[in-house]
Structure formats: C-alpha cells, structure tokens
Amino acid sequence: MSTKNNAWEYADSIENASHINLRKQYDLYIDGKWVKPSSNKYFSSSNPHDEKHIADVSEANEEDVDLAVQAAEKAYELWSKISAAERGKYIFRIARLMQEQARELAVIESLDSGKPIREARDIDIPLACNHFFYYAGWADKLEYAFPNQHKKSLGVAGQIIPWNFPLLMAAWKIAPALATGNTVVLKPAETTSLTALKLAEIIEASGIPPGVVNIVTGFGDTGAAIVAHPKVSKIAFTGSTAVGKLIQKTIAGSNKRATLELGGKSANIIFGDAPIDQAVEGIINGIFFNQGHVCCAGSRLFVEESVAEKVIRKLKHRMQSLQVGNPLDKNTDVGAINSKEQLKIINRYIDIGIKEGSEFFQTDCAIPTEGYYCRPTLFINVAQSSILAQEEIFGPVLTIQTFRTVDEVIQKANNSPYGLAAGVWTDKGSKIFNLTSKLKAGVVWANTYNKFDPSSPFGGYKESGFGREGGLHGLGAYLK
Numbered sequence: 189m190s191t192k193n194n195a196w197e198y199a200d201s202i203e204n205a206s207h208i209n210l211r212k213q214y215d216l217y218i219d220g221k222w223v224k225p226s227s228n229k230y231f232s233s234s235n236p237h238d239e240k241h242i243a244d245v246s247e248a249n250e251e252d253v254d255l256a257v258q259a260a261e262k263a264y265e266l267w268s269k270i271s272a273a274e275r276g277k278y279i280f281r282i283a284r285l286m287q288e289q290a291r292e293l294a295v296i297e298s299l300d301s302g303k304p305i306r307e308a309r310d311i312d313i314p315l316a317c318n319h320f321f322y323y324a325g326w327a328d329k330l331e332y333a334f335p336n337q338h339k340k341s342l343g344v345a346g347q348i349i350p351w352n353f354p355l356l357m358a359a360w361k362i363a364p365a366l367a368t369g370n371t372v373v374l375k376p377a378e379t380t381s382l383t384a385l386k387l388a389e390i391i392e393a394s395g396i397p398p399g400v401v402n403i404v405t406g407f408g409d410t411g412a413a414i415v416a417h418p419k420v421s422k423i424a425f426t427g428s429t430a431v432g433k434l435i436q437k438t439i440a441g442s443n444k445r446a447t448l449e450l451g452g453k454s455a456n457i458i459f460g461d462a463p464i465d466q467a468v469e470g471i472i473n474g475i476f477f478n479q480g481h482v483c484c485a486g487s488r489l490f491v492e493e494s495v496a497e498k499v500i501r502k503l504k505h506r507m508q509s510l511q512v513g514n515p516l517d518k519n520t521d522v523g524a525i526n527s528k529e530q531l532k533i534i535n536r537y538i539d540i541g542i543k544e545g546s547e548f549f550q551t552d553c554a555i556p557t558e559g560y561y562c563r564p565t566l567f568i569n570v571a572q573s574s575i576l577a578q579e580e581i582f583g584p585v586l587t588i589q590t591f592r593t594v595d596e597v598i599q600k601a602n603n604s605p606y607g608l609a610a611g612v613w614t615d616k617g618s619k620i621f622n623l624t625s626k627l628k629a630g631v632v633w634a635n636t637y638n639k640f641d642p643s644s645p646f647g648g649y650k651e652s653g654f655g656r657e658g659g660l661h662g663l664g665a666y667l668k
C-alpha cells in the first residue's frame with residue numbers, strides 16, 4: 189500500500205524532510221473505505237518546484253460523488269444522534285493524530301503545493317491542528333454558544349477547497365461541520381490533493397464512523413457535481429469569485445445553504461506615524477507570504493505621501509534579501525507558484541502593468557531555471573483605475589499608491605469590488621478605530637498582517653463572498 193516513490197528522493201536530500209509516506213496511487217475515500225473511481229481515471233499530482241510526478245490521484249465523476257453523498261447521508265443518521273461529547277472525542281483524536289504526523293504533513297504540503305517548508309511547518313499544519321482542537325472543544329458546548337436557540341445540524345455538507353492552503357482549508361471546513369453534527373463530502377483542489385488524502389488516512393485511523401467524512405478528488409466538474417447533488421444541504425466553498433458565482437446560480441431556488449469565501453484585493457495602509465521598519469515587515473508578510481497565493485493578501489499598498497520615499501526604499505532593500513527557491517529548503521522565503529496556469533496568470537498581469545507604464549521593480553535574486561517561479565514584484569505609483577489595482581493577481585505582485593488624508597485613503601481602499609481584509613499601520617489608536625469602522629473589509633488587522641486564529645471569524649463582503657468561518661460564527665454556518 190504505502191510505497192516508496194520519488195518523493196523520497198527529495199526527502200533524502202533534505203534533512204528536514206525525512207519520513208514521508210505516500211502511496212503511489214490514491215483511490216477515493218468513501219464510506220470509510222478506499223474506493224476506485226468508477227471511470228478508473230487517475231491524474232498526476234506533481235511538484236511545482238520541478239514538475240516531477242509525486243502520486244496518482246483519482247478523478248471522481250458524478251457517480252462517485254453520488255456514492256459519497258449517499259454514504260454521508262447514511263452516516264448522518266448516526267452522527268447527528270451520538271452524544272456531543274462523543275463527537276468531540278473523535279475530533280480531538282483527529283487533531284492529536286495530525287499533530288503526531290505534523291512533520292510529514294508539512295513536507296507533503298510543501299512538495300505538493302510549492303509553499304516554503306518553513307511556512308507549512310510553522311503556520312499551516314499547526315493552525316490546521318488547532319482548528320480541530322478548537323472545534324472539538326465546542327462540540328458539547330453548543331447550548332452555551334447559542335443559548336435557548338435549539339439549533340440543529342444541516343445534514344450533508346459539500347465542501348470545496350482551493351490550492352493555496354490545502355490542509356488548513358480542509359480543517360477550516362471539516363472541523364466545524366463535525367462539531368455541529370453534520371457529515372462531509374470534501375473535494376480538495378486538483379493540484380493539491382495529497383494532504384487531504386493523508387487527512388483521510390488520519391480520519392480512518394481515528395475510528396470515526398464510516399461515511400462521516402468522505403474525501404473525493406477531481407477537477408471542477410467533480411466540485412460541480414457536489415454542488416448540484418440534491419442531498420447536499422450546505423455548500424462551503426473557498427476559491428475564485430468566478431466559480432463562487434457559478435455555485436450561486438446552481439443553488440438558486442434550492443434549500444441549500446452556502447458560505448462562499450472568494451477573492452480579495454486587500455488594502456495595507458501605512459501612515460507616516462507608523463513604526464516604519466515594522467510596517468515594512470508587515471508589507472513583506474502581507475504580499476509575499478505563500479507567494480501571494482492568499483485570498484486576504486495585502487496586495488494594494490497605500491503609503492502616506494510624507495513617508496512614501498522612505499518606505500519604498502526600505503521595502504526594495506528588504507525584498508532583495510528574500511530567497512526564492514526550492515520550497516523544501518528551510519532558508520526559502522518565497523517558494524514555487526502553485527501551477528503553470530497560475531504562473532501564466534501572474535505573468536500576464538505583470539505584462540499589463542509594464543504596458544500601463546507604472547514604475548516596475550523586481551528583485552534580482554537567482555531563481556531556479558525549471559519549475560514555476562516568479563520574482564517578488566512591485567508596481568509603484570499605480571493609478572486607481574489600473575487593472576493591476578483592481579483585479580486579484582494571487583501572486584507575489586504588490587501595487588503601491590500614495591495618499592495625503594485619511595478620507596482619501598478610506599475612499600481609495602474601499603474603491604474595489606472586493607472586501608475581504610485590510611491592514612492599518614499607525615501609532616494612533618484613534619486612527620485605527622476610525623479606519624476599522626469605515627473600511628469595508630471582513631477582517632482589519634492593526635499593526636500586523638495575515639494573523640490567523642481558530643477563535644476569530646474570517647470572511648468577506650461584496651465580491652469576496654459571504655458567511656464567516658472560524659470562531660463562534662463558524663459554528664453558526666453549520667446550524668439552523
């Protein structure tokens with residue numbers, strides 16, 4: 189079953205990457221068993237660093253999705269009735285098993301997605317475990333969370349996740365669904381299925397009743413089959429705004445509930461009175477964390493004119509020290525772009541920016557000659573009307589604009605079809621409170637950026653979607 193494959197080659201060469209255990213081929217995880225896809229079709233999951241094949245993954249069709257939904261529906265009868273404390277125990281068990289396998293999960297995540305091992309190890313995997321721990325704790329306290337409201341679970345939750353935080357998004361989706369007594373059919377993104385399949389093994393080992401969690405892999409049509417299935421009561425989706433809109437069309441007029449976490453074009457605002465060096469670190473983290481494949485990336489920088497020259501000079505200097513390269517190298521700051529398609533999208537935006545004539549800056553670090561890589565990139569003095577300032581790029585590309593007054597920056601920051609997150613950097617608490625009340629964003633960070641915690645709700649306004657995940661709000665999304 190578990191066989192050595194070429195993933196071991198990487199593992200052998202890198203000290204941090206020992207003990208990874210991947211199958212050559214993954215079937216679908218349905219009703220507590222590994223089931224062959226009915227079409228017998230598999231596709232390759234590869235490493236964006238060198239395009240090498242890692243493992244084969246099943247392509248689920250409508251028939252397979254139907255099987256998974258039926259299993260989840262059957263399991264719901266049991267799962268929604270067992271004691272809440274018992275449900276919590278299973279979720280705790282999953283969290284602990286994930287922790288035990290944290291190193292292996294981090295290496296696989298980095299291999300399959302292109303994210304730096306340092307981020308997978310220190311952020312993604314621990315946070316994913318924490319989501320299970322956090323929601324395990326809520327399972328038998330729902331009456332305290334929603335006093336006298338007699339909340340009930342929804343049934344089968346269909347969950348579709350993206351490739352930027354594969355295991356973490358699976359945790360965000362599965363943990364609250366289980367804690368509230370729902371059952372799950374989850375589809376990971378086609379370029380990053382492997383940690384979700386490792387999670388299926390962990391779920392299997394936890395002894396949770398079969399069918400409570402089903403993991404089906406595949407492309408967009410697999411996702412569409414989950415969305416369209418009549419026995420799915422709730423859709424939880426994270427991904428592009430375009431697919432979010434398709435999902436809304438499909439479920440219009442049905443009783444399906446949905447939460448959609450879509451794109452973003454978040455403003456990171458630096459005032460002249462901010463601690464500048466700290467703010468520069470915040471800008472770097474805001475846009476270059478996970479190669480900028482972050483829905484809440486601080487991709488639009490607004491700098492107060494009086495300090496703009498200084499901030500941009502320091503930012504360029506700091507960017508030159510970023511190491512771009514093999515995600516499995518512990519010194520790597522910026523890893524590989526997740527896919528060839530995504531690299532194409534990013535490069536197309538860079539070309540547009542250059543044509544539009546904004547000042548362009550890229551670091552001159554060495555980057556690998558094969559694989560999907562993009563240098564950290566700035567566009568300075570970008571016009572508000574520029575495509576670059578309007579559209580989500582989802583890569584290591586930052587646009588910079590300046591402002592003079594608070595009202596001006598609020599107006600500019602809110603002038604976007606999106607409303608997911610924002611950052612404010614200032615020494616003045618009053619300014620922070622003023623901006624947090626006026627920025628149309630689901631999350632506003634003050635003097636920090638990209639800080640996540642299971643207890644804090646996350647979600648957007650406008651084209652960034654609706655509904656909240658995380659915290660108490662995240663429970664509410666799985667209850668009626």
Ligand code: NAI
Pocket residue numbers: 348349350351352375376377378406407408409410411412413415426427428429431432434435449450451452482483530533580581582
């Ligand atoms: P996508 O929205 O197509 O993929 C996300 C997930 O949805 C994947 O699991 C995919 O298989 C699934 N999916 C695709 N079509 C579907 C359908 N019709 N019904 C149900 N599920 C479907 O995103 P993609 O194509 O990978 O990336 C394109 C752009 O989307 C990126 O450049 C980025 O701007 C944005 N994006 C934003 C994300 C975010 O977290 N805000 C995450 C991923 C992409």
Ligand code: MG
Pocket residue numbers: 233234235236299300301379380381
């Ligand atoms: Mg991959």
